[in-house]
Amino acid sequence: MTHLLKPLILQRADPHISRHADGHYYMTASVPQYDRIELRRASTIEGLVDAPLFDVWRKPDTGPCSELIWAPELHFNEGAWYVYFAAAPTRAIKSDLFQHRMYAIHCSDPDPLTGRWEFLGQVDTGIDSFCLDATTFTHRGRLYYLWAQKDTAIAGNSNLYIAPMKTPWQLAGPPVMLSKPEFDWECRGFLVNEGPSVLQSHGKVFISYSASATDENYAMGLLWADEEADLLDPKRWHKSPRPVMSTCYEHGIYGPGHNSFTTGASEEEVLLVYHARTYTEIEGDPLWNPDRHTFIKPMRWSEDGMPLFGRPSLCD
Template identity: 30%
Template sequence: MISKMESEYIEVLCYTRTPQEDIIYASRLAHSMHLAYSGDGNQFQALNHNSGVLFAKATHHENGKLRAKSLKNPYLFHMADGRFGVVAVRTEADGQEDEESRGAVLFFTSNDLLQYQEVGLVDLKSDAYVLDATCEYDESCQAYVIHWCDSNGRSYRNEIQDLNDLDGAGTPERAEPFTLEAVSADIEGIQPRNVIRVPRETAQRLVCRLTVPQNVAIEVPECITAASAEDLKMLKATAVYSDGTTAPKAVDWDAAAVRWDRSGTYRVKGTVRQEHYAFPVAANRADPCIAKWNGKYYFIATNDADGNRTLYIREAETISGLVQAGESLILDTQTYDHIKGLLWAPEFHIIEGGLYIFHAATTGEFFDEECHVMKLREGGDPTCAADWSMPRRVVRKDGTELCEAGKVISLDMTVIQVNGECYAAWSERQFVPEDLGAWIYIAKLDPKEPWRLTSDPVLLTRPDVGWANNHTFVDEGPFALIRDGRIFITFSSAAVDATYCVGLLTADTNADLLNPGSWTKGNYPLLTSRSVPGEYGPGHNSYVTDDEGVTWNVYHARPGVEEPRGSGIRRVHFDVDGYPVLDLTEERDLNPALAEVSIEVIVKRD
């Protein structure tokens, strides 16, 4: 993190990257704005795992089909009102010239360099393709001056008083060629652009949000008065992280020398507990979900080992116990006439005291894949197939099928329960008459009959940015995490290969969740192949909270670029703004050198 002893302002560098192999860092990822910072004014350090933070949005045709776009030559500048602005050249997805952007530059605004708004294309009143551009506010004329050059090497300038007025630029005037100050940074693939100075507070938050924290201290009280070993067991340590955040940690205390039957003072040692989950915890298992039901934990996932033809459940007393637990078959493609294949993305949900499994299945063909629901009978055993009802297809509020078979598929349905209301969110993909890609929708759900919607579906997100439409146009796998008055919906995007990643939608719990304007979509994914070494294409995650109140991310990824998918488990940390951190690895979560602690235990007896 940034030292408190350094200057009042910090330098921030914006850049793009050279594309790598298509499966590693494709052009749709490299052609985005990246950020780095310098704490000493000399060395720059990449933020966000050297991954993009700002991507151009796709355009769409009248039939709804998306056309992916990228950006090149971003330029970061200060706006007159204190915000940040970015101008860039919009291109086709592969970086080629974009006919729709001829004679224009793409303009974004941001309050904090974390969340950006794409305002649109500023018309420069020219028919030439823009090759490069800069923008600065000129106090003398109280207008923004856009310097730009075309693909033939001619340079121009336009003045515009309000960049939000996309048609408000004046006539271009010929100008002297412009050059950017050379920047040297030892960052893989960097194509540097420009550097600006930002206030320390802004930079500190930027660094905290876009770097993974690490454990720097463990705190326990100097002493505690306890009457029993149970009192001591309840005492937790506080892990302190480099960004100033904290997390409670259970401690395994060695209290063998304490005489609980007599008064005295004892020095007790302990070891801060760190659950270890070697990846993968379950091979050939994808789209995993863990839930607690009647005092036990249950694991279910898509079974890649047999071509997605069965669903198995694991049962254990603890989450860690699920790793070695046996499996029980609860659904296959032989039992029911309407369930013939592609058993995808099962999820447990407890609704009004009943346990349900939401999953996708097909009557036979891929294009008939639809969301289904099973219910556990009252008093039933989740590991017993006979105790689960026949899968029932999800229907609209009027009783008609959610999607038209053969034309639109539905999958990955999840349940969100907040403020006494029940919602479903899921992914749909229209294939006929045009393949529109997978889009995520939300609707109210009847808790009495949770296979029935009670409102019309509302679009939440579609794959309109480079990290979401890399290799294919997909937003899928939504799952909600509710904390401190906010709903976080993580979802998965891009092809289900090493480019798969996890995006984020956020809303206030008291907002109208059926209003798309209530939701904010993050500009960049929370989890990618660059987040955790050795885990490729992470995605389709869910969350479970254990008996200690710790929230765990349950996800799938690949142990190698071309390896089969497997399930993983990692603790969810929460950053300086309360947003989930999904890439806090075990060694950063707890520094082993700090794991040993001690405390003075005072026992008082009458």
């Protein structure tokens, strides 16, 4: 049975929802004002809609991380809470928007909504260039950092990189590039690979990501490697030549992307979380349009263990 999807939460782009060991769902996302890190918690996915909002960090008035707070993600790493996010310096608003670097905040208290958060500073990748959309994951006992960054020697805005971590806010090795914009659907409006998210299932490690401009051209791609593979070897990764999710013009759901994965009522049920628009008549720069909404749908699987994302408009 299929039915048309409606937004779960309005005006929350780059949604990241995770289910913690306490059984609760935690959500972060970019707020339309790009000025703070907001957390919410609920015992069910549906409960996130009306859950109280907690602002755990606000941007300073000036300095290197004082504008355009993008794509925060809450992670519980090595016994403590971390939020990874991108931010730009004060001058970015008046000149080039794309001056972001990645930062982290930390909370060692059990409750991240009411606990004390500490600003840790920039997460240094060893490359001083535009970067954003950091996520972390643990595989076979090793913590990895995964993100998007600009390489001035490669055409485009950003590529996808991975590195092992020494601590939850420091890298233990040099960045390894896994993907760059190369297909037509990755190069519409902007040449972009960004917003990576990791799903480990069916004997594989999957990385979903987003590509092209943030209007109706935005679409999702997929990388995957065998779970036994060396994840730091780019040759062990495969890349889909086609998008795994893109605009559904038939039902009016546009530019799906910047997703995350969480679990449903059982640990076996995988839920796909993503943002999308419900119209295309955007005035001015799509970046400043607040109407990217959070959607959620169950993932399906092929017989050979590949994720089936389906259309952004249908729960199928």
